[in-house]
Amino acid sequence: MTTTPTLSDQQKKSLDDILARLKDEPGPLFPILHAIQDELGWVPEETVPAIAKALNRSRAEIHGVITFYHHFRTHPVGKHMVQVCRAEACQSMGSVALECHVKESLGIDYHGTTADGQISLEAVYCLGNCALSPSIRVNDDIVGRVSKERFDEVIAELRSAQ
Amino acid sequence: MTTRIYVPMDSSAEAMGAKKTAAAIVAEAEKRGEKIELVRNGSRGLYWLEPMVEVETPEGRVAYGPVTAKDVAGLFDAGLTKGGKHALSLGLTEEIPYLKKQERLTFARVGIIDPFSIEDYTKHEGFEGLKKALKLAPADIVKEVTDSGLRGRGGAAFPTGIKWNTVLGAQADQKYIVCNADEGDSGTFSDRMLMEGDPMCLIEGMTIAGLAVGATKGYIYCREEYPHSIRNLNKAIEICVKAGYLGKNILGSGKDFDLIVREGAGAYICGEETSLLESVEGNRGLVRFKPPLPALQGLFGKPTVINNVMSLGSVPIILARGGEFYKNYGMGRSRGTLPFQLTGNLKHGGLVEKAFGLTLRELLYDFGGGSASGRPIRAVQVGGPLGAYVPESQFDIPLDYEEYAKVGAMVGHGGLVVFDDTVDLAQMSRYAMEFCAIESCGKCTPCRIGSTRGVETIDKIIAGKERGKNIALLNSLCDTMLNGSLCALGGMAPYPVVSALKHFPEDFGIDKTAAA
Numbered sequence: 237m238t239t240t241p242t243l244s245d246q247q248k249k250s251l252d253d254i255l256a257r258l259k260d261e262p263g264p265l266f267p268i269l270h271a272i273q274d275e276l277g278w279v280p281e282e283t284v285p286a287i288a289k290a291l292n293r294s295r296a297e298i299h300g301v302i303t304f305y306h307h308f309r310t311h312p313v314g315k316h317m318v319q320v321c322r323a324e325a326c327q328s329m330g331s332v333a334l335e336c337h338v339k340e341s342l343g344i345d346y347h348g349t350t351a352d353g354q355i356s357l358e359a360v361y362c363l364g365n366c367a368l369s370p371s372i373r374v375n376d377d378i379v380g381r382v383s384k385e386r387f388d389e390v391i392a393e394l395r396s397a398q
Numbered sequence: 399m400t401t402r403i404y405v406p407m408d409s410s411a412e413a414m415g416a417k418k419t420a421a422a423i424v425a426e427a428e429k430r431g432e433k434i435e436l437v438r439n440g441s442r443g444l445y446w447l448e449p450m451v452e453v454e455t456p457e458g459r460v461a462y463g464p465v466t467a468k469d470v471a472g473l474f475d476a477g478l479t480k481g482g483k484h485a486l487s488l489g490l491t492e493e494i495p496y497l498k499k500q501e502r503l504t505f506a507r508v509g510i511i512d513p514f515s516i517e518d519y520t521k522h523e524g525f526e527g528l529k530k531a532l533k534l535a536p537a538d539i540v541k542e543v544t545d546s547g548l549r550g551r552g553g554a555a556f557p558t559g560i561k562w563n564t565v566l567g568a569q570a571d572q573k574y575i576v577c578n579a580d581e582g583d584s585g586t587f588s589d590r591m592l593m594e595g596d597p598m599c600l601i602e603g604m605t606i607a608g609l610a611v612g613a614t615k616g617y618i619y620c621r622e623e624y625p626h627s628i629r630n631l632n633k634a635i636e637i638c639v640k641a642g643y644l645g646k647n648i649l650g651s652g653k654d655f656d657l658i659v660r661e662g663a664g665a666y667i668c669g670e671e672t673s674l675l676e677s678v679e680g681n682r683g684l685v686r687f688k689p690p691l692p693a694l695q696g697l698f699g700k701p702t703v704i705n706n707v708m709s710l711g712s713v714p715i716i717l718a719r720g721g722e723f724y725k726n727y728g729m730g731r732s733r734g735t736l737p738f739q740l741t742g743n744l745k746h747g748g749l750v751e752k753a754f755g756l757t758l759r760e761l762l763y764d765f766g767g768g769s770a771s772g773r774p775i776r777a778v779q780v781g782g783p784l785g786a787y788v789p790e791s792q793f794d795i796p797l798d799y800e801e802y803a804k805v806g807a808m809v810g811h812g813g814l815v816v817f818d819d820t821v822d823l824a825q826m827s828r829y830a831m832e833f834c835a836i837e838s839c840g841k842c843t844p845c846r847i848g849s850t851r852g853v854e855t856i857d858k859i860i861a862g863k864e865r866g867k868n869i870a871l872l873n874s875l876c877d878t879m880l881n882g883s884l885c886a887l888g889g890m891a892p893y894p895v896v897s898a899l900k901h902f903p904e905d906f907g908i909d910k911t912a913a914a
């Protein structure tokens with residue numbers, strides 16, 4: 237956790253491209269952070285000085301924005317992102333028990349990644365699928381009416397689809 | 399002959415396997431040499447029937463559901479392309495009582511059209527409002543919206559016309575229209591359904607808003623949790639620009655309006671309008687002090703209209719049919735319709751657009767079919783995570799902004815989350831405080847610290863530690879948050895807690911007869 241991985245030359249080039257492409261947008265920081273995370277999977281600390289310089293803002297400000305928002309990640313994540321909805325509608329359909337099962341079966345807690353690097357786990361607060369709760373999100377897709385069995389199937393599918 | 403078959407691309411339909419169903423239908427038709435045209439529409443909002451497949455027949459559209467990929471071969475055997483009978487048949491879509499009993503104004507097209515077809519959109523009254531607006535003076539567009547009685551659907555229910563009028567009157571070189579598509583409330587999905595199923599409706603509503611107040615640029619701030627909405631909006635914007643309905647010189651009028659989609663980053667507080675503006679500008683989502691009002695100094699310091707997706711999505715029909723038409727729906731000062739979202743422990747969860755004034759009981763039982771678990775419904779949280787828990791004794795109060803406010807509840811964005819009798823309202827209260835602590839922007843103490851103290855105090859009450867003293871403490875904490883918070887996150891998070899204490903004291907270990 238303490239050693240910061242160095243950006244590869246390829247990644248440095250992506251960063252430069254993103255900054256060149258977006259820095260003149262009005263309110264450019266969000267589009268830039270999203271683009272970086274989409275490209276690299278997270279927002280490495282090492283990108284902060286370059287962003288700050290391109291936008292003529294302080295590093296502290298950029299860092300403050302990144303850490304304010306749950307979505308921007310300051311650490312690398314697994315190949316697949318699984319998010320479990322903790323909000324009320326999902327609770328009304330048993331999401332608390334589902335959460336326990338998820339953590340136990342994956343052997344990780346929220347913000348964790350499985351040892352094989354396949355799956356990262358995060359909590360989320362409503363996915364807009366509340367009529368078919370409990371809900372999880374797997375990468376960019378929602379899964380509804382998630383029983384423990386359904387969850388296991390989804391994970392098995394993810395793991396086999398390598 | 400080619401048969402048109404509809405399989406929704408709505409996120410919730412896909413959450414139940416619609417993508418696989420669609421692929422299976424295409425493959426099966428090919429295998430059998432039957433000619434079909436597959437349309438990925440929005441959802442009709444009858445979510446318990448998703449994936450719901452519809453087939454166009456001379457009699458009208460015929461529905462089947464829920465259709466999973468493995469049902470597809472059997473459906474073709476039963477003559478799917480002719481609307482043949484099958485165990486999953488639902489008859490003519492328009493005749494399904496859940497749909498037939500609704501009053502769909504804002505959702506008139508959702509689930510019916512191909513979201514990316516200008517032809518479909520215009521065939522169903524699309525751009526009629528825009529064409530009308532192009533012929534009107536800005537003040538007359540605003541007047542139409544004022545006359546409709548439309549109030550903000552994002553939660554605060556502020557009259558939309560009055561807000562627009564302030565922006566119209568402001569002098570500036572640049573004004574903005576910002577759409578609040580952060581839809582963070584649990585138990586809500588109407589914004590998502592519209593953005594996925596009829597994105598041009600929102601585009602048209604925002605363009606009309608631009609013409610009304612003299613804004614040439616708009617932003618849609620859509621939550622990151624809605625990747626499909628973002629994709630559909632961007633695609634629809636591109637199509638509208640190409641077709642001349644958006645961008646430079648709209649329909650040859652000489653008027654311009656550009657639209658940009660911005661993606662959120664998982665912060666509930668960014669649904670609050672000033673926090674949202676901070677976010678678009680690229681800052682931490684700290685709530686701003688008001689005044690200045692965003693209407694005068696909003697995005698990048700310029701006069702800005704900020705409205706919810708449902709507010710803006712209601713504008714096209716208001717312009718097309720007139721403010722009077724819209725105003726004829728509803729009761730009291732709650733005019734028009736509200737797309738209610740029936741969620742949680744309900745047999746028939748989905749979207750029900752109705753005029754204000756119907757009751758929770760009608761929604762829960764006539765539409766919702768009672769609980770999904772078959773157990774009695776005990777409490778309904780109305781209006782999102784900051785809304786009160788409503789007990790059965792209040793199920794007959796008409797859904798109207800003022801009537802709900804009278805009992806310390808709120809209609810808000812129209813989401814209902816239903817709980818059966820296994821719910822523990824002390825736990826739900828704890829969650830309400832926990833959620834506030836997680837999502838607080840941190841600007842003011844009652845919210846930032848109060849919510850964490852709230853969690854601790856409720857934990858003590860649940861554990862039975864000095865219950866009387868801690869309940870008094872919790873009440874006073876709620877009072878401090880209600881009165882001392884800058885915005886409604888800290889200011890309303892106590893509502894679910896106070897309502898739970900009041901209506902369900904037994905869950906906190908208080909004798910119901912002893913509780914006042």
Ligand SMILES: Cc1cc2nc3c(=O)[nH]c(=O)nc-3n(C[C@H](O)[C@H](O)[C@H](O)COP(=O)(O)O)c2cc1C
Binds near residue numbers: 581582
């Ligand atoms: C904590 C908090 C969260 C909010 N979330 C939303 C939201 O997700 N969507 C929304 O439209 N309004 C939300 N609002 C209300 C907005 O501040 C604002 O009133 C609304 O965007 C105005 O648009 P309207 O008049 O069309 O409702 C929220 C307010 C607060 C205090």
Ligand code: SF4
Binds near residue numbers: 667685837842845846
């Ligand atoms: S009430 Fe909470 S969320 Fe609202 S401004 Fe204060 S600290 Fe921020």
Ligand code: FES
Binds near residue numbers: 366
């Ligand atoms: S509460 Fe879980 S999807 Fe809305």
